[in-house]
Amino acid sequence: MEGQGLLLACIFTPLAGAFLLPIFGRIHVGLRNIMSLLFVLTAFLCSAMLLSPALSQGPVSVYWQLPLGLSIGFLADALAVFMAATSSLVASIIVFYSFGYIERYKNQNEYYLMVTLFLGAMMGLVFSTNLICIYMFWEISAICCWRLIGFYREEPVVRRANKAFMVTVGGALLMLVGFIGIYGETGTFDLLQMQGQTVANWVMVLILFGILSKSATLPLHTWLPDAGVAPSPVTSLLHAAVLVKIGVYVFARLFLVNFQLEAIWETVVPWIAAVSALVSAGAALVENDIKRIIAYSTISQLAFILLGLSTGTMIGAAGGLLYILMHSLAKGGLFLCAGIVEHSVHTKDIRQMGGLAKRLPVTAVSFLFCAFSVMGIPPFGGFFAKFMVIDSALVGGTPLLAGTYIFGAALTVVYLLRVFVKVFLGDATHTDVKEGTWEMVGSVAILGVLSLLGGIFINLPTQLTSFIVENLGRW
Amino acid sequence: MSAGMEFVLLTFMGLPLLMVLLNNLLKKEIAQKICLSLGIIAGIVQMAAAVFVFASLKAAGQTEADFSQFWDLGVGASRFSVDFFSLLVLFCIGMVITAGFLTAGKTLGDKKFNFTNLAMILLLGMNGIALVTDLFSLYVFLEITGVASFVMISLNKEGDGIEGAFKYLVMSAIATVFILGGLAFLFMQSGSLQYGDVAAALSDWQYAEQPALLIAGFVLVLVGFSIKSGVMPFHGWLPDAYQSAPAAVSVILGGIVTKMAGVYALLRLTADIFVNVPVFNQILMLLAIVSIVLGAVAAITQTDFKRILAYSSISQIGYILLGASCGSAVGLIGAMLHFFNHATFKTTLFVNSAAVEIATGTTEIEKLGGLQEKMPVTGVSSILAFLSTAGIPPLAGFWSKLLIIIAAWQTGNVFIAGLALFASIFTAAYFLRLQRCVFFGPAVEGLEDTKEVTGGVCLSSLALSAITVGFGLLFPALLLFLQGQGLI
Amino acid sequence: MGAMFGNMAAFMTGGSGVNLLWLMVVLPVALAVLAVAIPRHAFAARSACFLAATLADLLLAIALFIAKEGSMLLRWTDFEINLAFRVDPFSGAVLLALGIFAVLVAIYSVAFLRRKEKYGQFYCYYLLTLAMANGAVLADNLVVLLFFWEGLMVTLFGMLLIGDRQKPATAVKALVLNGIADLLLMLGVAATAAHAGTFMMEGISQLPIEGLGVLGFVCMMAGAVGKAGAMPFHSWIPDAADAAPLPFMAILPAAFEKILGIYLLVRITFQFYQMVPGSVMSIVVMAIGAITIVLANSMALIQKDIKRLLSYSTISQVGYMILGIGTALPVGIIGGLFHLINHVMYKCCLFLTAGSVEKQTGSTDMRYISGLGKLMPVTTVCFLTAALSISGVPPFSGFFSKELVFDAALESGMIFYIAAVLGAFLTAASFLKLGHAAYFGPLRLPEGVKTEDVKEVPGAMLLPMGILALGCLIFGVFNALPLSVIQPIAGEGYDFSGWPDNWTLVAISCAVLLLAVGNHLFGYRRTGEGLKAADHIRYAPALRTVYDCAEKRYFDPYDIIMQLIKGFAWICYGIDRAINWVYDVFAVDFVSGLSSRLRLMNNGSVGRYMAWSFLGVGFIVLLCLFLV
Structure with missing residues (x-):
C-alpha cells in the first residue's frame, strides 16, 4: 500500500537522514544544507500526501507486535497527519531560515543533524501508537533540544540546556511511571487496545507532569524562557513549531482519542493552564529580553491550547488544534524575526532597541502580522483559534474560566505591543542596521503571510480540524 | 554435544592459561611488545567463542549445555555448564578485556607485562565464575578473581593504588568469611553445594529443623556477595578502589570484575538457588533501591571523573539487582540485559576517562573543560554512554531498565518501581554535570593543545558506542527472539 | 435611476441567482490593494482609485438600502461559525450612512493629503476600514461580527502610526483600550452564543438577561460602548487627535466608530436581549451615558486645541446616544439613533473645518490662532452651522434629537435628565469658546505663517463640509426625513417628527442655552479673551483641583489600567x-x-x-x- 510507504518515509527520512548530514557537511556545506531542507521537506510532503488517504480511506497504519504488550506501530489518522504537516511545514521554513542565520557559527554539522533528527523524532511521535514509542521519541527530542539549546557551548548556555533537559526528562520519567501504571492495569502499552478506557487519577497526575513539563506550563515552565539562549531558529523550533507542541499533542492523543478524561480534570487542567497563562503573561510584561518575552508568550499561549483540548467540548478540541497550527506559524515567525533583530543590533535587550522598522521593514511587518495573529486579532488566523477556545470554556459552562482567559488575552495584546513598539518604533538607536539575508527575510515573510492567509482562508484548516474532531467518535 | 563445543570449553578455561604461559615463555623484550596483543586476542577469541556456542546451542535447540566433570570433592559432582546467560556474561568479559587491553597500550608503560599476566588470571577467574554450577567452585574462582584484582589495583606500586587495593582486600576478606560461613550453613541443610541440590533442599526451608541457621546462611551469603558487588551500604571500598586503580585496570575493574564477583553471583543465587526464598529477594530489593537512589545522589557532587563512574556503578548495580530480586522471568531477563548494557556503557565511560587522563593527565573534573572540540570521539561516545546509563531511549540502557521496572511493577512493588525509574533523573544530573565540566564549558588554560587519543582507546570507545546504539535499535528483534524462546 | 438601483439591488442580494453581498467587503479591499500597488508618485491615479472605491461602495450601499433584505452564507468553519451576511432595513440604513460619510471624507482627504507623505497608506487603511465596517454591519453571525469588529483594530493601529512613528504611544493606547473592549466583546459573543445556543444572529432574539445572559449582555455592551468611545474606553481619542492625520479623526472616531458602536448597542439591547425599561441593566447603560456626557463635556470645556476639544465633545455626544438607548423607551432609542446621525454629520463637519484650519495655518492650537473668520468665510459658516447644531439650537438637527433624549431621560429618572441638561450647557459653552477664540476676535496666526498665505481651502475640501453643514440644517427643519427611516427600527406606529411635543422641556433647553451664552459673556468680560471665557469654571475653587488632576492624567483609565497591569505583572514575575x-x-x-x-x-x-x-x-x- 502506498500510504504505508509514505508513512514510513515521513518518519524515517528525517530520522535516518539526519545522521548522513555530517558526512554531507564534510563534502560540501551547501549540499548539507540542501539535503537537510530536503529531508525535512520530504516529511512535510509525505504528511501532506497522507492527508487525502487519511481523510478519505481511514487511517493508514504500519504495525509490528512485540511481546510484553510492546509494539511498534505507526498510525496516520487525521490528527496525526495534521500535526505532522503543521510541524514539518514550520520546521522546513526554519531550516531554510537557518541557512542564513547559522552560517557564521561553529558546529554546523551538529546543528543540522540535531534539527533534522528533532523533526524526525516529532514525526515518529505523532504517528506512534504505543506509549513506549511515544516516550522514546519524546526523549529523542529532549536530547536534540539539549544539544541545540547548548549550541553556543558557553558555561551559562550549557547550564540552561542542562536545566531544560533535566526538567523535561524529569517530567517524562514521571510520565513513564504513569505509562507503566496504565500498563499495570491493562497489560499493554498499545494505545489501540485501550480505546475508551479511563485512567486512574494518580496516573493522570503523573502523565500531566510529563505533558506540562514538555509544554512548559506552570509550574514546570521556567526552562523555556531560559532556553532563549539558543540560536533563534532553534528557539523557534523548540518554542513554536515542535517541542512544546509535543506535550499538547500527546495530551490530545491520549485524552481526546484514547482515554476518557474524568470530569474533574476538565476543571483542573484548564485552571492550571489559566494560572500559567496569567503568570507567564505578567512575566512577559516585565522582561526586557526579546526572546524571553516571546518565550513567556509561548507559555501563555500554550495554556490556551490546553484549555481548548481539555474542556471536553467539540468546539474546544477543534479550536485547540487550530490554535496549534496558528500558533506554530505565528510564534515561529516571531522568534525568527527576533533572530533577525538580534543579528542586526547584537543585543537582546529591547530597551536598547528602537526605530528598527525603517531599517528592517519586512521584518517589522512580518513581526506585526505574527504578533496580531498571536494576539488573536482578525483577519489573522489566531483570531478564530482564540475565539473557539474561549467559546469552549463557556460551552463547558465555566464563565469564570473564560473571563480569566480573556484577561490573559488582553495581557497578550499589551506585552506583544510593548515589544513591537520598543523594538520597531520610536527613535532609532542603531544606524548601521542591515536587514537579514534573503533566506531569513523570506522565511519570516512567508510565516507572516501564512498567518494572514490562515485567517482569510480559515475554511481550509477548520475543515480539517472539524473532520478530526468529528471522527473521534466522542461527541 | 559436538566436539566443537568441547573445544570451546578449552577456549574459555584454557586460553587464558595459554596466554599466561606464552607471555612468560617468550623473551622478556618480545613479551613486552606483544603481551597486549595476547590479551586482545584472548578477548576477541572469547567473544567469538561465546557467539559460536550460542549459535550451536540455538542450532541444536538447547538452552544449556553441560561440560565434563571438573573435580569431585565428594560433595556432589562439580561441572561446568553454559546457558544463554553465562554466554552473555562470557561475551561481556571478552568485550571488556579487549577494551581494557586496548586502553592499556597508552597508560601502562613498562607494567604491560605484569598487567597481561594478571589480567589473564583475572580472565580465568571470571570465566570460571560464569561457568561453574556449585557454590564451592564459585568461591574458588571468586578468590582467584579477587587476588588478581588486588594486585592489579596496586600495579603502579604507588600510595593511592596500594591504599585502594588494601581497602578492597580488607572488605573482600570480610566478604569471604561471610560467604564461607554462609556456605557452611547451607551445606548443613542440603548436603551438597550444587546449585540444583541446594535449591531443592531449600524448597521448603521453613519446615527445616533449624530455620534460624538457614536464615543465617542466607544473610551471610547475601552480605558477602553484596560487599563484593559494592551495594550500599557495603560500598565503601568501591569508589576508592576504582579511583586509585590505573586507567586500564579501572576499565576492567569497573566494567566487569565487580559485576562478575558480586552481581553475577547474586543473580545466580536468586535465579537458581533461592528461588523459593522470598525473604532473600525482599532484602535484596531493599538493598537495590537504596543503592539506586543513594548511589546516584552521591555521584552528583563528586569531583573526580572515575569516582563519578564508581558511584554510577553502584547505582546501576542496584538496577540489576532490582530486576533479579523481582523473582520473575521478565525481571531476570531485564537484569541480565542490564548487566550486558552496563558492561558496555560503563566500560565506554571508563575508557573515556582513561582517554581524558592520557590526554590531559588528570581526571579531576574541575581542572578539565572544553574538551568536546579537542576530543570529539571521546565526547560523543561519552554522551551516548551516559544517555544509555540514564535510560534515555532509544539507547540500550533504556530497554533493560524498562524491563526491570515492568517486572518490579508486575510483582506489585509499585512504589519501588516508580522510585527506581524516577531516580534516573539523578543519573542524568550527575552526567550532565560531568559533561558540562569536562567536555563543554570553557577551555581551561593549559589544555589548548589537547588532542584526541588515537588508536586502541578511540577504537574501543567507538566499538562500544556502536554496540550501545545498535543494541538499542535492534532491541525489538531481541524481544522477538526471547519470545520465540518462550522466555517472556 | 431608481430602476438601475432596483436591478442592482436584486443582483446583489441574489434576486437573479448571483449573490454579491460580499462585494461590500471585497471591493474596498481589492481597491485598497490596487491603490497601494500603483506607484507612489502617481497621486492622481491612486486618488482616483481611492475615490472610485468609496463611490462604488456608496452605490452598492444605496442598492442594499433599497433592497431592504437579502442574505448570503458561506461555509467557513463548522460549529455554525460561517460567513453569514444579511441585510435588513436597519443595517441597510447603517450601510448607507457609512457609505455617504465615507465618500464625503474621502473627497476631503484627497485634497487634504495632497503632497503629504504616506498618503497611500492612508488610502489603504481607509478602504480597509470601510470594508471592515461594512462587514461588521452586514454580519449575520456573531463570530463574523466579531471578526470584522476586531479587524478594525488593525487599521486603527495603522492609521495612528502614519502620524508619527517616533511616538507610538497613542497607537498603543488606542490598540490596548480597543483591544480590551473587543476582547470583552469576544467574551460577550461567546456567552451570548452559549446562552442562545446559536451563533446566527437571526436566531438570537429577546434573550432574558439572566445567568449567562448577564455576562453576555454586559460584555457585549462593553464592546459596543468601547467602540463608540464612551467612558472608560475613550481616552485614546483626544490623544489620537494630536497624532493622526485629520481625516482619520473625521472618519473613525467621529463617524464610523460611533455608527458601529451604536448600531451594535441597539442590536444588543433590542434584538439579542430583552432590556426592560427601568431594569438594572437599563440603569447601568444610562449611567454610563450620563457620566460620559458630564465628564467628557467638562473636559472639552477647558481644552485649548481645536482637535482635542472636538475629541472630548465627540466622547460626550456618544453619551447622549447611550443614554437615549439605555432608557429602553421608544422615544429614547429613536432619539439616540437620530442623535447618532446628527452627531456624525456635525462632528464630521467640525473636524473637517478643523482640518481646513490646520491645512492653512499649520496648527489647531487656539492660543496661536484666532480670528480666522474673515480669512476663511466658508469654513466659518460651516463651522457655525455645525456648532449650532451640536449645541442644540433650534431649528438645527441637534436640537431635535437632543430633545428626544431629554424626554426619555426625564421619564427614566430626574438625575439622568439633569446630567443631560448639564451636558447641553457645557457643550454650548465649549463651542461658544471655540468659535469665539478661533474664528472671531483679533487675528492671530502662528509664527512664520503669513496672513496672505491663509486663505479659503480648495473646493474639494469645501464641498464635503458644505454638504454636511447643509445636512445639519435640513435634518433639523425636515426632521421627518431621517426619522422616517429610524422610527421603524423601534417598532410600528411611532412618530416623533416635527416640533417636540413637550414645550416645558424646550423652554428649559433654551434657557440653558441662554445661560451658556451669559456664562460666556461673563467669562469674556472677566478675561477679555474668548479662549479664556471658561476660565472661571476651570479655576473655580473645588473644580480647580479636580481639573488639575485631570490635566495631569490622573483619571485616564488607560493609565490606571496600565498601572494595575504593571502591578499585576510584577506580582506574576x-x-x-x-x-x-x-x-x-x-x-x-x-x-x-x-x-x-x-x-x-x-x-x-x-x-x-x-x-x-x-x-x-x-x-x-x-x-x-x-x-x-
Missing part, C-alpha cells in the same frame, strides 16, 4: 522567579547538599566502611527476623 528559584537554587542546593553529605561520609577510612557493613548486617538480620 515574582511568582515566576520564585518558581524558578525552586529549580535553579533550591533543587540544586538540596540535592547537592544531600550528595555532599554522602560524599563526605566516604572519607577513605576502612574502619568506617567496615562499621557500615556491620551495621548493614545487623539491619538485615533484624529485617529477616521481621519478615520471616
Whole structure:
C-alpha cells in the first residue's frame, strides 16, 4: 500500500537522514544544507500526501507486535497527519531560515543533524501508537533540544540546556511511571487496545507532569524562557513549531482519542493552564529580553491550547488544534524575526532597541502580522483559534474560566505591543542596521503571510480540524 | 554435544592459561611488545567463542549445555555448564578485556607485562565464575578473581593504588568469611553445594529443623556477595578502589570484575538457588533501591571523573539487582540485559576517562573543560554512554531498565518501581554535570593543545558506542527472539 | 435611476441567482490593494482609485438600502461559525450612512493629503476600514461580527502610526483600550452564543438577561460602548487627535466608530436581549451615558486645541446616544439613533473645518490662532452651522434629537435628565469658546505663517463640509426625513417628527442655552479673551483641583489600567522567579547538599566502611527476623 510507504518515509527520512548530514557537511556545506531542507521537506510532503488517504480511506497504519504488550506501530489518522504537516511545514521554513542565520557559527554539522533528527523524532511521535514509542521519541527530542539549546557551548548556555533537559526528562520519567501504571492495569502499552478506557487519577497526575513539563506550563515552565539562549531558529523550533507542541499533542492523543478524561480534570487542567497563562503573561510584561518575552508568550499561549483540548467540548478540541497550527506559524515567525533583530543590533535587550522598522521593514511587518495573529486579532488566523477556545470554556459552562482567559488575552495584546513598539518604533538607536539575508527575510515573510492567509482562508484548516474532531467518535 | 563445543570449553578455561604461559615463555623484550596483543586476542577469541556456542546451542535447540566433570570433592559432582546467560556474561568479559587491553597500550608503560599476566588470571577467574554450577567452585574462582584484582589495583606500586587495593582486600576478606560461613550453613541443610541440590533442599526451608541457621546462611551469603558487588551500604571500598586503580585496570575493574564477583553471583543465587526464598529477594530489593537512589545522589557532587563512574556503578548495580530480586522471568531477563548494557556503557565511560587522563593527565573534573572540540570521539561516545546509563531511549540502557521496572511493577512493588525509574533523573544530573565540566564549558588554560587519543582507546570507545546504539535499535528483534524462546 | 438601483439591488442580494453581498467587503479591499500597488508618485491615479472605491461602495450601499433584505452564507468553519451576511432595513440604513460619510471624507482627504507623505497608506487603511465596517454591519453571525469588529483594530493601529512613528504611544493606547473592549466583546459573543445556543444572529432574539445572559449582555455592551468611545474606553481619542492625520479623526472616531458602536448597542439591547425599561441593566447603560456626557463635556470645556476639544465633545455626544438607548423607551432609542446621525454629520463637519484650519495655518492650537473668520468665510459658516447644531439650537438637527433624549431621560429618572441638561450647557459653552477664540476676535496666526498665505481651502475640501453643514440644517427643519427611516427600527406606529411635543422641556433647553451664552459673556468680560471665557469654571475653587488632576492624567483609565497591569505583572514575575528559584537554587542546593553529605561520609577510612557493613548486617538480620 502506498500510504504505508509514505508513512514510513515521513518518519524515517528525517530520522535516518539526519545522521548522513555530517558526512554531507564534510563534502560540501551547501549540499548539507540542501539535503537537510530536503529531508525535512520530504516529511512535510509525505504528511501532506497522507492527508487525502487519511481523510478519505481511514487511517493508514504500519504495525509490528512485540511481546510484553510492546509494539511498534505507526498510525496516520487525521490528527496525526495534521500535526505532522503543521510541524514539518514550520520546521522546513526554519531550516531554510537557518541557512542564513547559522552560517557564521561553529558546529554546523551538529546543528543540522540535531534539527533534522528533532523533526524526525516529532514525526515518529505523532504517528506512534504505543506509549513506549511515544516516550522514546519524546526523549529523542529532549536530547536534540539539549544539544541545540547548548549550541553556543558557553558555561551559562550549557547550564540552561542542562536545566531544560533535566526538567523535561524529569517530567517524562514521571510520565513513564504513569505509562507503566496504565500498563499495570491493562497489560499493554498499545494505545489501540485501550480505546475508551479511563485512567486512574494518580496516573493522570503523573502523565500531566510529563505533558506540562514538555509544554512548559506552570509550574514546570521556567526552562523555556531560559532556553532563549539558543540560536533563534532553534528557539523557534523548540518554542513554536515542535517541542512544546509535543506535550499538547500527546495530551490530545491520549485524552481526546484514547482515554476518557474524568470530569474533574476538565476543571483542573484548564485552571492550571489559566494560572500559567496569567503568570507567564505578567512575566512577559516585565522582561526586557526579546526572546524571553516571546518565550513567556509561548507559555501563555500554550495554556490556551490546553484549555481548548481539555474542556471536553467539540468546539474546544477543534479550536485547540487550530490554535496549534496558528500558533506554530505565528510564534515561529516571531522568534525568527527576533533572530533577525538580534543579528542586526547584537543585543537582546529591547530597551536598547528602537526605530528598527525603517531599517528592517519586512521584518517589522512580518513581526506585526505574527504578533496580531498571536494576539488573536482578525483577519489573522489566531483570531478564530482564540475565539473557539474561549467559546469552549463557556460551552463547558465555566464563565469564570473564560473571563480569566480573556484577561490573559488582553495581557497578550499589551506585552506583544510593548515589544513591537520598543523594538520597531520610536527613535532609532542603531544606524548601521542591515536587514537579514534573503533566506531569513523570506522565511519570516512567508510565516507572516501564512498567518494572514490562515485567517482569510480559515475554511481550509477548520475543515480539517472539524473532520478530526468529528471522527473521534466522542461527541 | 559436538566436539566443537568441547573445544570451546578449552577456549574459555584454557586460553587464558595459554596466554599466561606464552607471555612468560617468550623473551622478556618480545613479551613486552606483544603481551597486549595476547590479551586482545584472548578477548576477541572469547567473544567469538561465546557467539559460536550460542549459535550451536540455538542450532541444536538447547538452552544449556553441560561440560565434563571438573573435580569431585565428594560433595556432589562439580561441572561446568553454559546457558544463554553465562554466554552473555562470557561475551561481556571478552568485550571488556579487549577494551581494557586496548586502553592499556597508552597508560601502562613498562607494567604491560605484569598487567597481561594478571589480567589473564583475572580472565580465568571470571570465566570460571560464569561457568561453574556449585557454590564451592564459585568461591574458588571468586578468590582467584579477587587476588588478581588486588594486585592489579596496586600495579603502579604507588600510595593511592596500594591504599585502594588494601581497602578492597580488607572488605573482600570480610566478604569471604561471610560467604564461607554462609556456605557452611547451607551445606548443613542440603548436603551438597550444587546449585540444583541446594535449591531443592531449600524448597521448603521453613519446615527445616533449624530455620534460624538457614536464615543465617542466607544473610551471610547475601552480605558477602553484596560487599563484593559494592551495594550500599557495603560500598565503601568501591569508589576508592576504582579511583586509585590505573586507567586500564579501572576499565576492567569497573566494567566487569565487580559485576562478575558480586552481581553475577547474586543473580545466580536468586535465579537458581533461592528461588523459593522470598525473604532473600525482599532484602535484596531493599538493598537495590537504596543503592539506586543513594548511589546516584552521591555521584552528583563528586569531583573526580572515575569516582563519578564508581558511584554510577553502584547505582546501576542496584538496577540489576532490582530486576533479579523481582523473582520473575521478565525481571531476570531485564537484569541480565542490564548487566550486558552496563558492561558496555560503563566500560565506554571508563575508557573515556582513561582517554581524558592520557590526554590531559588528570581526571579531576574541575581542572578539565572544553574538551568536546579537542576530543570529539571521546565526547560523543561519552554522551551516548551516559544517555544509555540514564535510560534515555532509544539507547540500550533504556530497554533493560524498562524491563526491570515492568517486572518490579508486575510483582506489585509499585512504589519501588516508580522510585527506581524516577531516580534516573539523578543519573542524568550527575552526567550532565560531568559533561558540562569536562567536555563543554570553557577551555581551561593549559589544555589548548589537547588532542584526541588515537588508536586502541578511540577504537574501543567507538566499538562500544556502536554496540550501545545498535543494541538499542535492534532491541525489538531481541524481544522477538526471547519470545520465540518462550522466555517472556 | 431608481430602476438601475432596483436591478442592482436584486443582483446583489441574489434576486437573479448571483449573490454579491460580499462585494461590500471585497471591493474596498481589492481597491485598497490596487491603490497601494500603483506607484507612489502617481497621486492622481491612486486618488482616483481611492475615490472610485468609496463611490462604488456608496452605490452598492444605496442598492442594499433599497433592497431592504437579502442574505448570503458561506461555509467557513463548522460549529455554525460561517460567513453569514444579511441585510435588513436597519443595517441597510447603517450601510448607507457609512457609505455617504465615507465618500464625503474621502473627497476631503484627497485634497487634504495632497503632497503629504504616506498618503497611500492612508488610502489603504481607509478602504480597509470601510470594508471592515461594512462587514461588521452586514454580519449575520456573531463570530463574523466579531471578526470584522476586531479587524478594525488593525487599521486603527495603522492609521495612528502614519502620524508619527517616533511616538507610538497613542497607537498603543488606542490598540490596548480597543483591544480590551473587543476582547470583552469576544467574551460577550461567546456567552451570548452559549446562552442562545446559536451563533446566527437571526436566531438570537429577546434573550432574558439572566445567568449567562448577564455576562453576555454586559460584555457585549462593553464592546459596543468601547467602540463608540464612551467612558472608560475613550481616552485614546483626544490623544489620537494630536497624532493622526485629520481625516482619520473625521472618519473613525467621529463617524464610523460611533455608527458601529451604536448600531451594535441597539442590536444588543433590542434584538439579542430583552432590556426592560427601568431594569438594572437599563440603569447601568444610562449611567454610563450620563457620566460620559458630564465628564467628557467638562473636559472639552477647558481644552485649548481645536482637535482635542472636538475629541472630548465627540466622547460626550456618544453619551447622549447611550443614554437615549439605555432608557429602553421608544422615544429614547429613536432619539439616540437620530442623535447618532446628527452627531456624525456635525462632528464630521467640525473636524473637517478643523482640518481646513490646520491645512492653512499649520496648527489647531487656539492660543496661536484666532480670528480666522474673515480669512476663511466658508469654513466659518460651516463651522457655525455645525456648532449650532451640536449645541442644540433650534431649528438645527441637534436640537431635535437632543430633545428626544431629554424626554426619555426625564421619564427614566430626574438625575439622568439633569446630567443631560448639564451636558447641553457645557457643550454650548465649549463651542461658544471655540468659535469665539478661533474664528472671531483679533487675528492671530502662528509664527512664520503669513496672513496672505491663509486663505479659503480648495473646493474639494469645501464641498464635503458644505454638504454636511447643509445636512445639519435640513435634518433639523425636515426632521421627518431621517426619522422616517429610524422610527421603524423601534417598532410600528411611532412618530416623533416635527416640533417636540413637550414645550416645558424646550423652554428649559433654551434657557440653558441662554445661560451658556451669559456664562460666556461673563467669562469674556472677566478675561477679555474668548479662549479664556471658561476660565472661571476651570479655576473655580473645588473644580480647580479636580481639573488639575485631570490635566495631569490622573483619571485616564488607560493609565490606571496600565498601572494595575504593571502591578499585576510584577506580582506574576515574582511568582515566576520564585518558581524558578525552586529549580535553579533550591533543587540544586538540596540535592547537592544531600550528595555532599554522602560524599563526605566516604572519607577513605576502612574502619568506617567496615562499621557500615556491620551495621548493614545487623539491619538485615533484624529485617529477616521481621519478615520471616
